[in-house]
Amino acid sequence: MSVLEQLKAGLNGLQIEDNPQIVKQKSRDFFWYSPVLKKQLDEVTGDLVVTPKSEAEVIQVLKTCYELDVPVTTRGAGTGNYGQAMPLAGGVILNLAEMNRVKEIRQGSVVVEPGAIISKIDEECRAHSGQELRLHPSTYRTATIGGFIAGGSGGVGSINWGGLRDLGNVIRLRVLTMEAEPQVLELTGEDLQKVMHAYGTNGVITEVEMPLTAAYDWVDVLVGFDAFMDGVEFADALGNQDGLLLKEIAPIAAPVPHEYFLRHQKFIRKDQSVVVCMVAPFAMDAFATFVSRNRTASILYRSDTVSEEVRKGLPPAYELAWNHTTLRGLRVDPSITYLQVLYPYPDQVEKVRTMVNLLGEEVPAHLEYVRFDGKITCFGLPIVRYTSEERLNEIIRLHEDNGCPIFNPHRYTLEEGGMKQTDEVQLAFKKLADPKGLLNPGKMIAWEDPSYDYSSNKLFLFPGLQAG
Amino acid sequence: MSVLEQLKAGLNGLQIEDNPQIVKQKSRDFFWYSPVLKKQLDEVTGDLVVTPKSEAEVIQVLKTCYELDVPVTTRGAGTGNYGQAMPLAGGVILNLAEMNRVKEIRQGSVVVEPGAIISKIDEECRAHSGQELRLHPSTYRTATIGGFIAGGSGGVGSINWGGLRDLGNVIRLRVLTMEAEPQVLELTGEDLQKVMHAYGTNGVITEVEMPLTAAYDWVDVLVGFDAFMDGVEFADALGNQDGLLLKEIAPIAAPVPHEYFLRHQKFIRKDQSVVVCMVAPFAMDAFATFVSRNRTASILYRSDTVSEEVRKGLPPAYELAWNHTTLRGLRVDPSITYLQVLYPYPDQVEKVRTMVNLLGEEVPAHLEYVRFDGKITCFGLPIVRYTSEERLNEIIRLHEDNGCPIFNPHRYTLEEGGMKQTDEVQLAFKKLADPKGLLNPGKMIAWEDPSYDYSSNKLFLFPGLQAG
Numbered sequence: 001m002s003v004l005e006q007l008k009a010g011l012n013g014l015q016i017e018d019n020p021q022i023v024k025q026k027s028r029d030f031f032w033y034s035p036v037l038k039k040q041l042d043e044v045t046g047d048l049v050v051t052p053k054s055e056a057e058v059i060q061v062l063k064t065c066y067e068l069d070v071p072v073t074t075r076g077a078g079t080g081n082y083g084q085a086m087p088l089a090g091g092v093i094l095n096l097a098e099m100n101r102v103k104e105i106r107q108g109s110v111v112v113e114p115g116a117i118i119s120k121i122d123e124e125c126r127a128h129s130g131q132e133l134r135l136h137p138s139t140y141r142t143a144t145i146g147g148f149i150a151g152g153s154g155g156v157g158s159i160n161w162g163g164l165r166d167l168g169n170v171i172r173l174r175v176l177t178m179e180a181e182p183q184v185l186e187l188t189g190e191d192l193q194k195v196m197h198a199y200g201t202n203g204v205i206t207e208v209e210m211p212l213t214a215a216y217d218w219v220d221v222l223v224g225f226d227a228f229m230d231g232v233e234f235a236d237a238l239g240n241q242d243g244l245l246l247k248e249i250a251p252i253a254a255p256v257p258h259e260y261f262l263r264h265q266k267f268i269r270k271d272q273s274v275v276v277c278m279v280a281p282f283a284m285d286a287f288a289t290f291v292s293r294n295r296t297a298s299i300l301y302r303s304d305t306v307s308e309e310v311r312k313g314l315p316p317a318y319e320l321a322w323n324h325t326t327l328r329g330l331r332v333d334p335s336i337t338y339l340q341v342l343y344p345y346p347d348q349v350e351k352v353r354t355m356v357n358l359l360g361e362e363v364p365a366h367l368e369y370v371r372f373d374g375k376i377t378c379f380g381l382p383i384v385r386y387t388s389e390e391r392l393n394e395i396i397r398l399h400e401d402n403g404c405p406i407f408n409p410h411r412y413t414l415e416e417g418g419m420k421q422t423d424e425v426q427l428a429f430k431k432l433a434d435p436k437g438l439l440n441p442g443k444m445i446a447w448e449d450p451s452y453d454y455s456s457n458k459l460f461l462f463p464g465l466q467a468g
Numbered sequence: 469m470s471v472l473e474q475l476k477a478g479l480n481g482l483q484i485e486d487n488p489q490i491v492k493q494k495s496r497d498f499f500w501y502s503p504v505l506k507k508q509l510d511e512v513t514g515d516l517v518v519t520p521k522s523e524a525e526v527i528q529v530l531k532t533c534y535e536l537d538v539p540v541t542t543r544g545a546g547t548g549n550y551g552q553a554m555p556l557a558g559g560v561i562l563n564l565a566e567m568n569r570v571k572e573i574r575q576g577s578v579v580v581e582p583g584a585i586i587s588k589i590d591e592e593c594r595a596h597s598g599q600e601l602r603l604h605p606s607t608y609r610t611a612t613i614g615g616f617i618a619g620g621s622g623g624v625g626s627i628n629w630g631g632l633r634d635l636g637n638v639i640r641l642r643v644l645t646m647e648a649e650p651q652v653l654e655l656t657g658e659d660l661q662k663v664m665h666a667y668g669t670n671g672v673i674t675e676v677e678m679p680l681t682a683a684y685d686w687v688d689v690l691v692g693f694d695a696f697m698d699g700v701e702f703a704d705a706l707g708n709q710d711g712l713l714l715k716e717i718a719p720i721a722a723p724v725p726h727e728y729f730l731r732h733q734k735f736i737r738k739d740q741s742v743v744v745c746m747v748a749p750f751a752m753d754a755f756a757t758f759v760s761r762n763r764t765a766s767i768l769y770r771s772d773t774v775s776e777e778v779r780k781g782l783p784p785a786y787e788l789a790w791n792h793t794t795l796r797g798l799r800v801d802p803s804i805t806y807l808q809v810l811y812p813y814p815d816q817v818e819k820v821r822t823m824v825n826l827l828g829e830e831v832p833a834h835l836e837y838v839r840f841d842g843k844i845t846c847f848g849l850p851i852v853r854y855t856s857e858e859r860l861n862e863i864i865r866l867h868e869d870n871g872c873p874i875f876n877p878h879r880y881t882l883e884e885g886g887m888k889q890t891d892e893v894q895l896a897f898k899k900l901a902d903p904k905g906l907l908n909p910g911k912m913i914a915w916e917d918p919s920y921d922y923s924s925n926k927l928f929l930f931p932g933l934q935a936g
Contacts, residue, residue, distance in 0.1 A: 106750070107685075108750040129598055162710025163711075167709055167711050167758055168709065171754070172753075189753045189756065190757050211711075211748075211751070214599070214680075214681055215575075216575060240841055240842025240843075241635055242637075242841070242842060245636065245679070282574070283636050285657045290635055292658075374707065374709070374710060374844050375708075375843065
C-alpha cells in the first residue's frame with residue numbers, strides 16, 4: 001500500500017479532497033502579490049486536503065500523519081500573502097474552514113473555533129451584545145481568526161490596540177501538538193508567544209479566546225489633500241487626539257487613490273492624496289471640527305451622509321487599506337508590488353518625508369497609523385513600481401539605510417519576513433511540539449538550518465522546494 | 469418689598485430653601501482641602517437655594533435674577549475642591565441635583581440632565597447595553613455629570629481617553645444664557661469650549677450628551693513595591709502596553725498607602741509603595757504576566773480572588789485615587805494638603821525622580837497616569853505636609869523651576885488654578901451670555917479685572933469676597 005493509500009485509510013471517515021486542481025487551489029494564498037514569491041512558489045501543491053469538523057478529527061489527522069511521516073500544513077482561508085500556508089514539502093493541507101463555530105460570547109471576550117471568518121464572529125458578537133473584535137485584517141470578510149493569529153500581525157483597529165503580539169490582544173489558545181499522541185495544551189499569558197505568528201509550524205490551534213470591544217457603525221471618511229505630507233501631518237495629529245475614536249487612519253499618496261480606488265474615483269481628483277478613516281458615528285462632530293481646523297484638509301466622502309444606494313455601491317473603507325490598497329493596485333496594474341516598512345517613533349513623519357523625497361513616483365507612499373509600544377506611529381505599505389529583483393532589494397536597502405526597518409513580504413520564512421533572527425521561544429516549543437518537523441516544513445529557518453547566517457542577505461531556499 | 473422678597477415672589481412655585489444653616493451647607497464644596505482656601509472662603513454663603521426640576525424652571529430663575537441683579541451660582545453635588553461652586557457674592561444657589569434624568573441611551577452615547585449622579589448614569593447604561601461613561605472623578609458616587617464638566621478635568625479613565633478638554637469627550641451641551649430672555653443654545657464641536665471648565669460663569673448647562681464606552685466589572689489591584697521609583701517605572705511601562713486594558717494606574721509613595729488606606733492597611737506594609745490599578749477582567753491573565761516580568765513588583769490585593777465579604781468591606785480602587793487619596797489623608801491627618809502637577813512627556817519619570825529627591829518626606833508622591841496629547845505621561849497629586857503658605861508657595865516654585873507646571877488647587881479663580889492666562893473664547897462668550905456678570909461672580913479674573921497681571925504671583929482677591 002502506498003503512503004497515500006495508507007494516509008487515506010488513516011483518514012477514513014473524514015472529509016477528504018484529492019482532485020489535483022482543487023488541492024492546488026487550496027495550496028495557494030496571495031503569495032502572487034510578490035513577483036519574487038510568484039516565481040518561487042507557483043508550482044507548490046499539497047497531496048490531499050483534509051477538512052475536519054472537530055478537534056477529535058484534527059487529532060486523527062495528526063496521529064495518522066505523524067505515523068506516516070506526512071507533512072501537515074494548516075490553513076484558514078489562505079488570505080496571507082507570504083506563502084504562509086503553502087505546503088512547500090507537499091503532504092496534507094489541513095483546512096480548518098469548517099471548524100468555524102462561535103462557542104461563547106461574554107462581556108469583553110469571545111471563544112471561537114479557528115476557522116471562523118472574522119466578519120462572521122463580529123456579526124454574532126454585535127447581535128449578541130454590541131461587541132466586536134479589536135483588530136482585523138483588510139480581508140475581514142474572508143479571513144479566518146486562526147489564520148490571522150498564526151499568520152497576521154495587526155490591521156484595522158491597531159490605531160487603538162497595537163498588534164496581535166501585544167499582551168492582552170489574544171487571551172487563550174488551545175493547541176494540539178504533532179506527536180504520536182497529540183497533546184491538548186491551553187496556552188495563556190507568556191505561553192501564547194510559543195505559537196502566535198508561527199505560521200502553524202509548531203502546533204495546530206483548535207480554539208481561540210479573543211478580547212472584544214464596543215462595536216459601532218463606523219463611518220467611512222476620505223479626507224483629501226493637495227500635498228501628501230500635509231495628509232501625513234494631519235493623520236499624525238489625528239492619531240494623537242485622545243478623545244476622538246477612530247478605527248483606521250491611512251494616508252495614501254496620489255495618484256494611488258484616484259487610479260486604484262475605482263468605485264471611489266468620482267470623489268477623488270487624480271492629483272489628490274487621501275487619508276482613509278473609520279470614525280465612530282458619535283465622534284463625527286468632533287472629527288469634522290478637527291478637520292475644519294486644518295486648512296489643507298477637506299472631506300471628500302463620508303458614508304453617513306450619502307444615500308444607502310450610493311453607499312452600497314462602494315467597498316467599505318477597510319477594503320481600501322492595509323493589503324487591500326495593494327490588491328486594488330494589482331487589479332489595475334499587475335506589474336506593481338509593495339513593501340512593508342516601520343517608520344519608528346518619534347521621527348516617523350520626517351522618515352516618511354525622506355523616503356518620499358528619495359523614491360518619488362517609483363514608490364508611492366501608503367501609511368497605516370498604529371499604536372506601537374504606547375506611541376502613535378506608522379507602518380508603510382508603499383506601492384513599488386517593480387522593475388527587477390535587484391532594484392527591489394536596492395529600495396529595501398535604501399529604507400534600512402535611512403532607519404526604516406523592512407518586514408520583507410517577498411520571503412516565505414518567518415525569520416526573513418520578520419526580525420531576521422531566531423525566535424528561541426518558538427524554536428524550543430517546536431522541538432517539543434513537532435519533534436519530527438512535520439508542521440508546515442520550510443518556514444522556520446531556525447529549525448531547517450540552525451547555522452543559517454541572517455546577515456548574508458541571501459534568500460533562504462528550502463531544500464524541499466528546490467527539489468520540487 | 470426687599471430684593472429678597474421680590475426674588476421669592478419671582479421664584480413662586482419653585483422649590484426654595486432659605487434656612488441659613490442649609491443654605492450655608494449648600495454653599496460649600498471641598499475647598500477645605502486647601503488651608504489657603506479654607507481661610508478665605510469659610511464664611512461664604514448664598515442667600516437662597518433654588519432646586520428646579522426642569523429647564524423651564526431654570527429659565528424662570530434666570531429671568532427673575534437677571535431682572536433683580538441677583539447673582540446665580542450653579543451647583544451640582546458640590547464635590548469640587550477649588551471653591552468652584554461657592555457664591556462669593558451671595559445670591560441664589562442654583563442646585564441642579566433634581567434635574568437628574570437619564571433621557572436616552574444609544575450605542576456609544578448618552579443624553580442626561582446635568583444633575584444626574586455619574587455612577588447612576590453608569591448603572592443605567594450598564595443595565596441597558598453594557599456601556600459606561602469614559603471618564604469619572606473619584607467622587608463617582610456623589611458627583612453630578614454637569615458639575616464634572618463645568619468644574620472637573622479628567623480622572624479615572626483618562627489613561628485611555630485623555631481629559632474632558634479633548635475633542636470628542638463631550639458631544640453636546642445644551643446651555644441657557646443669563647439674559648432678560650434666556651436663550652437656549654445647543655453647543656457642539658468647537659463651541660463646546662465656550663462653557664466647559666468655566667465653573668458656570670457663562671451659562672447654565674441643562675442637558676449633556678456624552679460618549680460611552682464598553683463597561684466591565686473592573687478588577688481592583690494593588691501592586692506593591694519596596695522602592696517608589698520602581699513602581700513609577702512599572703506604571704509607566706504598563707501605561708504603554710497597547711493591548712492591556714486598564715482604567716486606572718496610580719503610583720502612590722509609602723507611607724501613604726499603609727497610613728491612609730485604613731481598610732486596605734492589612735494588605736500593605738508601612739514601607740511599601742503601591743500602584744493602584746483597575747484592570748478589565750478578561751485582561752487579568754495578561755496583567756499577571758506583565759507583573760511577573762517585573763522582579764520588583766508583587767500583587768498585594770486583587771478584588772477578583774477575595775471573597776465577596778472581604779471585597780464588600782473595602783472601598784473601590786477609584787476611591788483610593790485622584791482626590792480621594794488626599795481625602796483619605798485628611799481624615800487621618802487634617803494638617804496635610806496637596807498640589808496638582810503635570811510631569812511633561814517624555815521626561816515624566818525623571819522629573820518625578822527629581823521632585824521626590826528634592827522634597828522627600830515633606831511631599832509624598834502620588835501620580836496619576838493619563839493619556840495627554842496622545843502620549844502616556846502622569847499628573848501628580850502629591851500630599852504636602854503643610855507648614856505655612858510661604859513654604860507651600862516655595863514648593864510650588866520648586867516644581868515650576870524644575871519644569872513641572874502646577875495647577876494650583878489653592879486658588880478659586882479659573883485662571884490661577886489653570887493656565888494663568890485669559891481664556892479669550894470663554895471671556896467673549898461671557899460677554900454675550902452673561903452681560904450683567906451675574907453668573908458665579910469672582911471666578912473669572914478676565915471678567916472682573918481685565919488688566920490683572922498674572923505674572924505678579926499675587927493672589928487675586930475678589931472685591932465681593934473682601935467686602936464679605
